[in-house]
Amino acid sequence: MTEEWEQIFLYERANIMNLGDIRFQWNMGLMDDNPYNSQVRKAANSEEFWKWLGALRRQRGYSDFWEDVRELKNQSGFSWHPFTLAFGEWSKDKDPLARVFY
Helix, strand or coil, rough: HHHHHHHHHHHHHHHHHHHHHHHHHCCCCCCHHHHHHHHHHHHHHHHHHHHHHHHCCCCCCCCCHHHHHHHHHCCCCCCCCCHHHHHHHHCCCCCCCHHCCC
16 A cells, blocks of 8 residues: 555544544534534545545444434435545446455
């Protein structure tokens, strides 16, 4: 793995680890709905990238948060971010970096 991909992996892994704290803060009333919903949208759009990168191996923790992500993705008005669509096309013929970690 190149140094650049390793830096991206570590950055994205830190974002994933922060999701539990975000859900906790929102659940305790320490975070408003808008910032929480923004994080749910970000996770919905980043999930496949995180899996490809190897940063999201299993969704063990934060089951309530991931349930919110699934609910959002199932809503009829949900639209994918352009990066997510572009990444899907780009990654079709690429081996996942996740193989480096397994």
